[in-house]
Amino acid sequence: MKIQEDVIRVENLTKTYQMGEIQVHALRGVSFSVRLGEVLAIMGPSGSGKSTLMNMIGCLDTPTSGEYFLEGELVSTLNDDQLALVRNRKIGFVFQTFNLLPRATALANVELPLRYAGNNGNRKQLAQESLEAVGLGDRIDHRPNELSGGEQQRVAIARALVNEPAIILADEPTGNLDSKSGDEIMNLLLELNQKKGAILIIVTHDPEVAAVTNRIIHLRDGMVEGQEVLA
């Protein structure tokens, strides 16, 4: 029963990089799980393994050892193309630097995951709905350089949501925004978490951002140092 509720379950995850002669142990056995609908913050100083853990959870990289179950599926042993499929279907990324395609309109940016999913039928309509959900229904034909930072991040969120993923993975989502837009983005992410039920994982330095989540995982030296349950 508990296993079914866990959207994410990682067990004893390790990641070792070879940097020249030296072995770097970025993760040294991380285990935790995330329940449906939960909002989670991952915090820790530089070099604590935050980014590496995020890459693992986002299926951008595979662990050296340990297991990662996403919605019951063991994803830590998949090959590149299978991982691409998992990222496409189950994970929505929100980056600190937005990472929008500069030449494409807001609509085209949001359509992109649907194109890689092979959806050609109602792609435009789904993208439009997703942009409306983040409050940009009137700016679908604007290019990134015609939008403010906050608006660009909304486009990125719409893009992350369009395939109805199981996880929204946000890496410092407010890091490049002023505090007002930052608050708006956080509110939007929480609101969408409530509405859509996708779990939200935020990797952040900012204690204020972490404070609005349900639970904080503190990382240090590649290990879980402690967990704080907030609400």
Next chain:
Amino acid sequence: MNFLLNIKEALQSLSSNKTRSLLTILGIVIGVASVIALLSIGEGASSTITGEIESIGTNVIYILNGNSDDEVSNPKDLTIRDAEALATSGRANEIVFVAPVFTGNSEVSHSDNSYKTSIIGSTPDYQNVQNLNLAEGEFITENHVKGRSAVVVLGPEIADKLLGRRTGIVGNSIRIGGYPYRIIGVTEAKGGSAFNNPDSNVYVPVSTAQARLPRGGSPDKVQYILVSASEAEKAEEAIVQISDVLRMTHRIPPRSPDDFTILNQQDFLSVAASITNVLTIFLGGIGAISLLVGGIGIMNIMLVSVTERTKEIGLRKAIGARKKDILLQFLTESVLLSLIGGLFGILLGWGISLIVNQIAVQTGTILDVSLTLNSVMLATLFSAAVGIFFGYYPANRAASLAPVEALRYE
């Protein structure tokens, strides 16, 4: 991924770097244009030469002295008597006309105009073998040959050059090698050609030529004999009959090789084909080199583009692009570059071959420069192949980027 969308996206990406894309395309344009232009010129030269040879007529047979295939010691000269034997032999029933030719260079002059040109000495049959029609006067007759007369038939172009006109000149006289000759006829204009222009020929009786043009060997030697077979289909039989007659007059024992060579149109065509093939391959090779350079330009610019867009590639992979999606994206760009280049290259190459054609016409050379469907298809296929070949390495490099590394790239 939707195919049209892919192309649209590639075009967007190419047009965001207009100067760079245009310069890359220019490389392909030049490559394809040179392939097209050089192949057209090659084809033109080859069809001109072929047409030239075909205009000899399929029933015309050349008999030359000597034999280049077999070792023949002391070959006999071809003589007027050989020609008479061919013309009169009862066994040579497929031979219709026999024209022995004695030719040599000499100076032709009238008042102050003087030209060094080749003089053809032959018999009345020459007119029939070569299908010459006269615009005025008459051709050389048997009596002229017998009497070794100092008479001459001019082509219209040489008449223009010497006398300033081509009509009303019968009865005038010109000098050949210092001797005066009376003009008895002017041939009809046949149209010039690159190698043999009958309109500037000068014809005299064969006997006169033998007496007055420089020569060596036996007194009634001729350089070659033209024979026309009764019809094109009988050419092979005529060749056998010629061989029989000449072996007899030259007293060649059985099983010894001929001391003469018989060529018909087919022989000339195959020699010409092997020459023009070499020419076409050579010209195409030069074009291919510039296309290769254009292809390297594509590879270079695509590698730059992949590096510049590393972060974009990382993002695309993060949201679900597979290896082949990225591969296809960059290949589409390079193939578009080369295809657009190919298209304009075909137009430019066509333009160049038209200009070459014009120049050929202006200078009086018949060079039928032709843009063939073959060379267009070849150039299109080749430029697409260049795009794929030189685009694959950069595209594969992009597709193989690890998403984590690519996303972190600044």
